[in-house]
Amino acid sequence: MNYEIRNLIDKGGFGEVYDCVDAVGNVYAIKIPKIEEQEEEKRFNREIRIHAALCHENILPIIEDGSYKGHPYYIMPIANCNLDNLIKNIDTLDLFSQIASGMIYAHENGVIHRDLTPRNILAFKKNGGYILKICDFGLGKFSIRDSTVITGSADSFGTVGYMAPEQRGGVRDVDHRADIYALGKILYKIVSGTEDVITINNDKIPSEFRYIINKACADDVESRFNSVKDMMEDFNLVTSPFHVSNPSHIVRDEITNILDENNFSLERTADLAKMILENTSDNIIINEIVPKIPESILKSLLNNHYDTFYFVIKDYDNSIDIIGLPFGYCDIIADFYKNLYDNTDSYELKELIIKRLPKLGYENNRYHVGYVFGQIVNELTDDSLILTVRDILSSDEQMANFCKDYFSKGIPKIISSIL
Ligand SMILES: Nc1ncnc2c1ncn2[C@@H]1O[C@H](COP(=O)(O)OP(=O)(O)O)[C@@H](O)[C@H]1O
Protein backbone atom coordinates (compact mmCIF):
# COMPACT_ATOMS: atom_id res chain seq x y z
CA MET A 1 0.00 0.00 0.00
CA ASN A 2 1.36 3.39 -0.97
CA TYR A 3 -0.10 5.20 2.02
CA GLU A 4 1.23 5.79 5.48
CA ILE A 5 -1.52 5.52 8.03
CA ARG A 6 -1.35 8.12 10.79
CA ASN A 7 -4.07 8.96 13.34
CA LEU A 8 -7.55 7.68 13.97
CA ILE A 9 -10.10 10.31 12.94
CA ASP A 10 -13.28 8.60 14.03
CA LYS A 11 -15.01 5.27 14.03
CA GLY A 12 -18.53 4.22 13.33
CA GLY A 13 -20.37 1.02 14.00
CA PHE A 14 -18.47 -0.84 11.36
CA GLY A 15 -15.10 0.69 10.58
CA GLU A 16 -12.31 2.97 11.61
CA VAL A 17 -11.22 5.98 9.64
CA TYR A 18 -7.63 7.27 9.78
CA ASP A 19 -5.82 10.04 8.05
CA CYS A 20 -3.03 8.90 5.77
CA VAL A 21 -0.48 10.35 3.37
CA ASP A 22 0.61 9.19 -0.04
CA ALA A 23 4.20 9.10 -1.34
CA VAL A 24 4.15 12.79 -2.32
CA GLY A 25 2.62 14.05 0.91
CA ASN A 26 -1.08 14.39 -0.05
CA VAL A 27 -3.37 13.71 2.88
CA TYR A 28 -6.39 11.42 2.54
CA ALA A 29 -8.72 9.45 4.74
CA ILE A 30 -8.66 5.66 4.82
CA LYS A 31 -11.48 3.45 6.01
CA ILE A 32 -10.61 0.08 7.46
CA PRO A 33 -13.51 -2.10 8.49
CA LYS A 34 -13.63 -4.30 11.54
CA ILE A 35 -13.82 -7.72 10.03
CA GLU A 36 -14.48 -10.68 12.21
CA GLU A 37 -16.54 -12.77 9.86
CA GLN A 38 -16.45 -13.43 6.18
CA GLU A 39 -19.90 -11.93 5.87
CA GLU A 40 -18.46 -8.62 6.96
CA GLU A 41 -15.80 -8.63 4.30
CA LYS A 42 -18.44 -9.32 1.69
CA ARG A 43 -20.41 -6.43 3.03
CA PHE A 44 -17.45 -4.09 2.86
CA ASN A 45 -16.80 -5.05 -0.74
CA ARG A 46 -20.41 -4.43 -1.45
CA GLU A 47 -20.18 -1.01 0.20
CA ILE A 48 -17.29 -0.16 -2.09
CA ARG A 49 -19.13 -1.42 -5.15
CA ILE A 50 -22.24 0.62 -4.44
CA HIS A 51 -20.37 3.67 -3.33
CA ALA A 52 -17.89 3.71 -6.20
CA ALA A 53 -20.72 3.57 -8.73
CA LEU A 54 -22.02 6.93 -7.57
CA CYS A 55 -20.54 10.11 -8.93
CA HIS A 56 -22.05 13.31 -7.66
CA GLU A 57 -20.69 16.41 -5.98
CA ASN A 58 -22.64 15.68 -2.83
CA ILE A 59 -21.50 12.11 -2.54
CA LEU A 60 -18.03 11.33 -1.27
CA PRO A 61 -15.85 9.91 -4.04
CA ILE A 62 -13.77 6.81 -3.48
CA ILE A 63 -10.25 7.41 -4.71
CA GLU A 64 -8.86 3.91 -4.48
CA ASP A 65 -9.64 0.62 -2.87
CA GLY A 66 -7.56 -2.44 -2.20
CA SER A 67 -6.40 -4.77 0.44
CA TYR A 68 -3.31 -4.67 2.58
CA LYS A 69 -2.06 -7.70 4.51
CA GLY A 70 -5.46 -9.22 4.11
CA HIS A 71 -7.32 -6.09 5.28
CA PRO A 72 -9.57 -4.42 2.75
CA TYR A 73 -9.60 -0.63 2.76
CA TYR A 74 -10.59 2.36 0.70
CA ILE A 75 -9.11 5.82 0.31
CA MET A 76 -11.16 8.99 0.09
CA PRO A 77 -10.67 12.76 0.35
CA ILE A 78 -10.32 13.89 3.93
CA ALA A 79 -13.17 15.99 5.30
CA ASN A 80 -12.96 18.83 7.79
CA CYS A 81 -15.64 17.27 9.96
CA ASN A 82 -18.96 15.48 9.78
CA LEU A 83 -22.38 17.17 9.79
CA ASP A 84 -22.94 16.26 13.42
CA ASN A 85 -19.93 18.37 14.40
CA LEU A 86 -20.93 21.14 12.03
CA ILE A 87 -24.50 21.47 13.32
CA LYS A 88 -23.10 22.31 16.74
CA ASN A 89 -21.14 25.24 15.34
CA ILE A 90 -23.03 26.86 12.49
CA ASP A 91 -26.51 27.17 11.06
CA THR A 92 -26.58 24.39 8.50
CA LEU A 93 -30.07 24.92 7.09
CA ASP A 94 -28.66 26.35 3.86
CA LEU A 95 -26.71 23.15 3.40
CA PHE A 96 -29.71 20.85 3.65
CA SER A 97 -30.53 20.91 -0.05
CA GLN A 98 -27.04 19.58 -0.78
CA ILE A 99 -27.83 16.40 1.12
CA ALA A 100 -31.11 16.17 -0.74
CA SER A 101 -29.34 16.59 -4.10
CA GLY A 102 -27.00 13.74 -3.30
CA MET A 103 -29.91 11.54 -2.26
CA ILE A 104 -32.00 12.40 -5.32
CA TYR A 105 -29.06 11.32 -7.44
CA ALA A 106 -28.52 8.11 -5.43
CA HIS A 107 -32.20 7.17 -5.64
CA GLU A 108 -32.31 7.89 -9.34
CA ASN A 109 -29.43 5.47 -9.66
CA GLY A 110 -31.18 2.79 -7.70
CA VAL A 111 -29.20 3.14 -4.50
CA ILE A 112 -30.79 3.42 -1.08
CA HIS A 113 -28.54 4.52 1.75
CA ARG A 114 -30.44 3.23 4.79
CA ASP A 115 -28.04 4.74 7.26
CA LEU A 116 -28.34 8.43 6.55
CA THR A 117 -27.31 10.31 9.69
CA PRO A 118 -25.35 13.51 10.34
CA ARG A 119 -22.30 11.39 11.14
CA ASN A 120 -22.48 9.83 7.69
CA ILE A 121 -22.43 13.19 5.98
CA LEU A 122 -19.05 14.86 5.69
CA ALA A 123 -18.33 18.56 5.44
CA PHE A 124 -15.56 20.06 3.31
CA LYS A 125 -14.63 23.72 3.52
CA LYS A 126 -14.99 25.44 0.18
CA ASN A 127 -15.02 29.10 -0.82
CA GLY A 128 -15.73 30.30 2.68
CA GLY A 129 -18.65 27.89 3.04
CA TYR A 130 -19.12 24.16 3.20
CA ILE A 131 -19.89 21.48 0.72
CA LEU A 132 -21.49 18.33 2.08
CA LYS A 133 -20.81 14.85 0.84
CA ILE A 134 -22.68 11.73 1.83
CA CYS A 135 -20.50 8.81 2.88
CA ASP A 136 -20.78 5.34 4.38
CA PHE A 137 -22.93 3.44 1.90
CA GLY A 138 -22.29 0.29 3.85
CA LEU A 139 -25.67 -0.54 5.23
CA GLY A 140 -27.35 -1.76 2.11
CA LYS A 141 -29.56 -4.73 2.76
CA PHE A 142 -27.47 -6.09 5.57
CA SER A 143 -29.60 -6.40 8.60
CA ILE A 144 -26.63 -7.66 10.72
CA ARG A 145 -25.33 -4.16 10.81
CA ASP A 146 -28.60 -2.77 12.09
CA SER A 147 -28.22 -4.84 15.21
CA THR A 148 -24.63 -3.73 15.82
CA VAL A 149 -25.72 -0.12 15.61
CA ILE A 150 -28.76 -0.44 17.81
CA THR A 151 -26.95 -1.70 20.90
CA GLY A 152 -25.74 0.70 23.49
CA SER A 153 -23.74 3.88 23.32
CA ALA A 154 -25.00 7.43 23.04
CA ASP A 155 -23.70 7.60 19.46
CA SER A 156 -25.71 4.71 18.27
CA PHE A 157 -28.86 6.16 19.79
CA GLY A 158 -28.42 8.95 17.27
CA THR A 159 -28.56 6.34 14.56
CA VAL A 160 -31.60 4.76 16.14
CA GLY A 161 -33.34 8.11 15.89
CA TYR A 162 -32.69 8.29 12.15
CA MET A 163 -33.71 4.76 11.33
CA ALA A 164 -37.18 4.38 9.86
CA PRO A 165 -39.51 2.21 11.95
CA GLU A 166 -39.92 -0.38 9.20
CA GLN A 167 -36.15 -0.84 9.23
CA ARG A 168 -35.82 -1.54 12.94
CA GLY A 169 -36.85 -5.11 12.77
CA GLY A 170 -34.15 -5.70 10.18
CA VAL A 171 -36.70 -5.79 7.40
CA ARG A 172 -34.84 -6.36 4.20
CA ASP A 173 -37.19 -4.82 1.72
CA VAL A 174 -37.32 -1.22 2.91
CA ASP A 175 -37.33 1.23 0.05
CA HIS A 176 -36.07 4.75 -0.62
CA ARG A 177 -38.66 6.14 1.77
CA ALA A 178 -36.49 4.96 4.66
CA ASP A 179 -33.99 7.57 3.47
CA ILE A 180 -36.76 10.16 3.34
CA TYR A 181 -37.49 9.38 6.98
CA ALA A 182 -33.81 9.93 7.83
CA LEU A 183 -33.73 13.17 5.86
CA GLY A 184 -36.72 14.36 7.89
CA LYS A 185 -34.85 13.60 11.10
CA ILE A 186 -31.72 15.35 9.86
CA LEU A 187 -33.79 18.41 9.04
CA TYR A 188 -35.35 18.11 12.50
CA LYS A 189 -31.93 18.10 14.09
CA ILE A 190 -30.83 21.11 12.03
CA VAL A 191 -33.84 23.32 12.78
CA SER A 192 -34.65 22.20 16.32
CA GLY A 193 -31.16 22.34 17.77
CA THR A 194 -31.89 19.29 19.91
CA GLU A 195 -29.63 16.34 20.45
CA ASP A 196 -32.46 13.89 20.89
CA VAL A 197 -34.10 13.11 17.58
CA ILE A 198 -35.86 9.92 18.61
CA THR A 199 -39.21 11.58 19.10
CA ILE A 200 -40.25 14.71 17.28
CA ASN A 201 -41.31 17.60 19.45
CA ASN A 202 -43.22 20.05 17.32
CA ASP A 203 -42.68 22.84 19.82
CA LYS A 204 -39.01 22.75 18.92
CA ILE A 205 -39.61 23.10 15.18
CA PRO A 206 -40.02 26.53 13.57
CA SER A 207 -43.61 26.41 12.36
CA GLU A 208 -42.82 26.50 8.63
CA PHE A 209 -40.92 23.19 8.89
CA ARG A 210 -43.46 21.23 10.93
CA TYR A 211 -45.37 19.96 7.93
CA ILE A 212 -42.29 18.73 6.06
CA ILE A 213 -40.63 17.07 9.04
CA ASN A 214 -43.78 15.31 10.19
CA LYS A 215 -44.61 14.11 6.71
CA ALA A 216 -41.07 12.85 6.01
CA CYS A 217 -40.97 11.08 9.38
CA ALA A 218 -44.43 9.55 9.30
CA ASP A 219 -44.39 6.05 10.84
CA ASP A 220 -46.52 4.85 7.99
CA VAL A 221 -44.40 4.62 4.85
CA GLU A 222 -47.35 5.45 2.61
CA SER A 223 -47.89 8.76 4.38
CA ARG A 224 -44.39 10.02 3.63
CA PHE A 225 -43.26 12.01 0.62
CA ASN A 226 -43.00 9.78 -2.42
CA SER A 227 -39.62 11.12 -3.36
CA VAL A 228 -36.88 13.40 -2.10
CA LYS A 229 -37.78 15.67 -5.00
CA ASP A 230 -41.33 16.06 -3.69
CA MET A 231 -39.98 16.78 -0.25
CA MET A 232 -37.64 19.43 -1.62
CA GLU A 233 -40.41 21.12 -3.56
CA ASP A 234 -42.16 21.82 -0.28
CA PHE A 235 -38.88 22.66 1.40
CA ASN A 236 -38.23 25.27 -1.27
CA LEU A 237 -41.72 26.67 -0.84
CA VAL A 238 -41.35 27.29 2.86
CA THR A 239 -37.80 28.59 2.64
CA SER A 240 -38.42 31.09 -0.17
CA PRO A 241 -40.05 34.22 1.17
CA PHE A 242 -43.14 34.59 -0.98
CA HIS A 243 -44.87 31.40 -1.84
CA VAL A 244 -46.55 30.28 1.33
CA SER A 245 -46.63 33.21 3.66
CA ASN A 246 -48.68 36.25 2.93
CA PRO A 247 -46.39 38.75 1.18
CA SER A 248 -47.94 41.71 2.94
CA HIS A 249 -46.91 40.25 6.31
CA ILE A 250 -43.37 39.83 5.10
CA VAL A 251 -43.13 43.35 3.75
CA ARG A 252 -44.65 44.81 6.91
CA ASP A 253 -42.32 42.76 9.13
CA GLU A 254 -39.32 43.76 7.08
CA ILE A 255 -40.17 47.45 7.39
CA THR A 256 -40.51 47.04 11.17
CA ASN A 257 -37.27 45.09 11.36
CA ILE A 258 -35.28 47.62 9.37
CA LEU A 259 -36.53 50.35 11.68
CA ASP A 260 -36.01 48.37 14.90
CA GLU A 261 -32.55 47.19 13.99
CA ASN A 262 -31.73 50.56 12.50
CA ASN A 263 -30.29 48.62 9.60
CA PHE A 264 -30.62 50.64 6.43
CA SER A 265 -27.94 48.72 4.59
CA LEU A 266 -28.22 49.02 0.83
CA GLU A 267 -28.70 45.30 0.54
CA ARG A 268 -31.60 45.32 2.95
CA THR A 269 -33.41 48.28 1.47
CA ALA A 270 -32.76 47.05 -2.09
CA ASP A 271 -34.44 43.78 -1.18
CA LEU A 272 -37.33 45.65 0.35
CA ALA A 273 -37.79 47.78 -2.78
CA LYS A 274 -37.73 44.65 -4.91
CA MET A 275 -40.09 42.82 -2.61
CA ILE A 276 -42.61 45.66 -2.81
CA LEU A 277 -42.31 45.99 -6.57
CA GLU A 278 -42.86 42.27 -7.07
CA ASN A 279 -46.04 42.49 -5.01
CA THR A 280 -47.74 45.67 -6.12
CA SER A 281 -50.73 43.58 -7.18
CA ASP A 282 -51.28 42.73 -3.52
CA ASN A 283 -53.99 45.15 -2.38
CA ILE A 284 -52.75 45.45 1.15
CA ILE A 285 -49.21 46.20 0.10
CA ILE A 286 -50.15 48.76 -2.50
CA ASN A 287 -53.01 50.50 -0.68
CA GLU A 288 -52.08 50.15 2.96
CA ILE A 289 -48.36 49.67 3.30
CA VAL A 290 -46.85 51.75 0.50
CA PRO A 291 -48.46 55.11 1.41
CA LYS A 292 -47.49 54.64 5.05
CA ILE A 293 -43.83 53.72 4.61
CA PRO A 294 -42.03 55.55 7.41
CA GLU A 295 -40.13 58.61 6.21
CA SER A 296 -36.64 57.31 7.02
CA ILE A 297 -37.22 54.22 4.89
CA LEU A 298 -38.94 56.24 2.19
CA LYS A 299 -35.86 58.46 1.93
CA SER A 300 -33.62 55.47 1.58
CA LEU A 301 -35.85 53.97 -1.12
CA LEU A 302 -35.95 57.24 -3.04
CA ASN A 303 -32.27 58.02 -2.73
CA ASN A 304 -30.75 54.59 -3.13
CA HIS A 305 -33.22 52.52 -5.10
CA TYR A 306 -35.02 55.09 -7.17
CA ASP A 307 -35.12 52.99 -10.32
CA THR A 308 -37.05 50.28 -8.54
CA PHE A 309 -39.10 52.48 -6.29
CA TYR A 310 -40.27 54.80 -9.06
CA PHE A 311 -42.10 51.85 -10.59
CA VAL A 312 -43.73 51.15 -7.26
CA ILE A 313 -45.04 54.72 -7.22
CA LYS A 314 -46.26 54.41 -10.79
CA ASP A 315 -48.15 51.25 -9.85
CA TYR A 316 -49.50 53.02 -6.80
CA ASP A 317 -50.62 55.99 -8.86
CA ASN A 318 -52.37 53.71 -11.36
CA SER A 319 -54.15 51.92 -8.56
CA ILE A 320 -55.72 55.20 -7.45
CA ASP A 321 -57.71 55.29 -10.69
CA ILE A 322 -58.83 51.72 -10.29
CA ILE A 323 -59.96 51.44 -6.69
CA GLY A 324 -63.00 53.24 -5.35
CA LEU A 325 -61.43 55.53 -2.81
CA PRO A 326 -62.65 55.22 0.74
CA PHE A 327 -63.55 58.54 2.28
CA GLY A 328 -60.53 59.95 4.05
CA TYR A 329 -58.07 57.86 2.07
CA CYS A 330 -57.51 60.86 -0.22
CA ASP A 331 -55.80 62.61 2.65
CA ILE A 332 -53.44 59.68 3.13
CA ILE A 333 -52.50 59.87 -0.55
CA ALA A 334 -51.96 63.63 -0.31
CA ASP A 335 -49.66 63.29 2.70
CA PHE A 336 -47.79 60.44 1.06
CA TYR A 337 -47.29 62.43 -2.14
CA LYS A 338 -46.15 65.49 -0.21
CA ASN A 339 -43.64 63.32 1.61
CA LEU A 340 -42.39 61.96 -1.71
CA TYR A 341 -42.29 65.42 -3.22
CA ASP A 342 -40.22 66.82 -0.37
CA ASN A 343 -37.74 63.96 -0.48
CA THR A 344 -37.03 63.68 -4.17
CA ASP A 345 -35.26 65.66 -6.86
CA SER A 346 -36.75 63.60 -9.63
CA TYR A 347 -38.57 65.62 -12.21
CA GLU A 348 -40.71 62.76 -13.42
CA LEU A 349 -41.83 61.92 -9.89
CA LYS A 350 -42.65 65.55 -9.08
CA GLU A 351 -44.60 65.76 -12.32
CA LEU A 352 -46.57 62.63 -11.43
CA ILE A 353 -47.47 64.16 -8.06
CA ILE A 354 -48.42 67.51 -9.52
CA LYS A 355 -50.70 65.85 -12.05
CA ARG A 356 -52.41 63.69 -9.46
CA LEU A 357 -53.19 66.05 -6.59
CA PRO A 358 -55.53 68.65 -8.20
CA LYS A 359 -57.60 65.90 -9.80
CA LEU A 360 -57.77 63.93 -6.56
CA GLY A 361 -58.80 66.97 -4.49
CA TYR A 362 -61.36 68.24 -6.94
CA GLU A 363 -63.04 64.91 -7.76
CA ASN A 364 -63.37 63.96 -4.11
CA ASN A 365 -63.84 67.46 -2.84
CA ARG A 366 -61.19 67.05 -0.18
CA TYR A 367 -60.03 70.16 1.54
CA HIS A 368 -56.81 68.59 2.80
CA VAL A 369 -55.75 67.50 -0.69
CA GLY A 370 -56.31 71.03 -2.01
CA TYR A 371 -54.29 72.36 0.87
CA VAL A 372 -51.33 70.07 0.14
CA PHE A 373 -51.44 70.92 -3.58
CA GLY A 374 -51.54 74.62 -2.61
CA GLN A 375 -48.44 74.20 -0.48
CA ILE A 376 -46.57 72.73 -3.41
CA VAL A 377 -47.70 75.31 -5.97
CA ASN A 378 -47.03 78.23 -3.64
CA GLU A 379 -43.40 77.19 -3.39
CA LEU A 380 -42.88 76.25 -7.04
CA THR A 381 -39.76 77.61 -8.71
CA ASP A 382 -39.06 75.03 -11.42
CA ASP A 383 -40.15 76.47 -14.77
CA SER A 384 -41.06 73.15 -16.27
CA LEU A 385 -43.24 72.20 -13.33
CA ILE A 386 -44.87 75.64 -13.37
CA LEU A 387 -45.81 75.09 -17.00
CA THR A 388 -47.14 71.67 -16.14
CA VAL A 389 -49.42 73.11 -13.45
CA ARG A 390 -50.61 75.72 -15.94
CA ASP A 391 -51.59 73.02 -18.42
CA ILE A 392 -53.40 70.91 -15.86
CA LEU A 393 -55.41 73.78 -14.47
CA SER A 394 -56.30 75.18 -17.87
CA SER A 395 -57.61 71.78 -18.93
CA ASP A 396 -60.52 71.90 -16.47
CA GLU A 397 -62.05 75.16 -15.30
CA GLN A 398 -63.93 73.69 -12.37
CA MET A 399 -60.86 71.91 -11.12
CA ALA A 400 -58.94 75.17 -11.39
CA ASN A 401 -61.67 76.86 -9.34
CA PHE A 402 -61.38 74.21 -6.65
CA CYS A 403 -57.61 74.64 -6.44
CA LYS A 404 -57.62 78.44 -6.56
CA ASP A 405 -58.78 78.68 -2.94
CA TYR A 406 -55.56 77.10 -1.74
CA PHE A 407 -53.12 79.29 -3.62
CA SER A 408 -51.43 82.26 -2.04
CA LYS A 409 -51.04 85.59 -3.79
CA GLY A 410 -47.41 84.90 -4.55
CA ILE A 411 -47.93 82.00 -6.95
CA PRO A 412 -46.13 82.20 -10.26
CA LYS A 413 -47.79 84.63 -12.70
CA ILE A 414 -47.97 82.03 -15.43
CA ILE A 415 -50.39 80.15 -13.21
CA SER A 416 -52.37 83.02 -11.75
CA SER A 417 -52.90 84.44 -15.24
CA ILE A 418 -55.10 81.49 -16.25
CA LEU A 419 -57.22 81.45 -13.11
N1 LIG B 1 -13.27 10.93 4.42
C1 LIG B 1 -13.39 11.22 5.72
N2 LIG B 1 -12.81 12.34 6.23
C2 LIG B 1 -12.93 12.64 7.52
N3 LIG B 1 -13.66 11.92 8.40
C3 LIG B 1 -14.28 10.81 7.95
C4 LIG B 1 -14.18 10.40 6.59
N4 LIG B 1 -14.91 9.29 6.44
C5 LIG B 1 -15.43 9.00 7.65
N5 LIG B 1 -15.06 9.91 8.56
C6 LIG B 1 -15.46 9.92 9.99
O1 LIG B 1 -15.43 8.61 10.45
C7 LIG B 1 -16.71 8.20 10.90
C8 LIG B 1 -16.93 6.74 10.55
O2 LIG B 1 -16.90 6.56 9.14
P1 LIG B 1 -18.03 5.69 8.42
O3 LIG B 1 -17.65 5.53 7.00
O4 LIG B 1 -19.33 6.30 8.70
O5 LIG B 1 -17.86 4.32 9.19
P2 LIG B 1 -18.97 3.32 9.74
O6 LIG B 1 -19.37 2.48 8.59
O7 LIG B 1 -18.22 2.55 10.78
O8 LIG B 1 -20.09 4.12 10.30
C9 LIG B 1 -17.68 9.17 10.25
O9 LIG B 1 -18.82 9.32 11.05
C10 LIG B 1 -16.86 10.42 10.16
O10 LIG B 1 -16.95 11.17 11.37
Ligand SMILES: [Mg+2]
Ligand atom coordinates in the same frame (compact mmCIF):
# COMPACT_ATOMS: atom_id res chain seq x y z
MG1 LIG C 1 -21.04 5.68 9.63
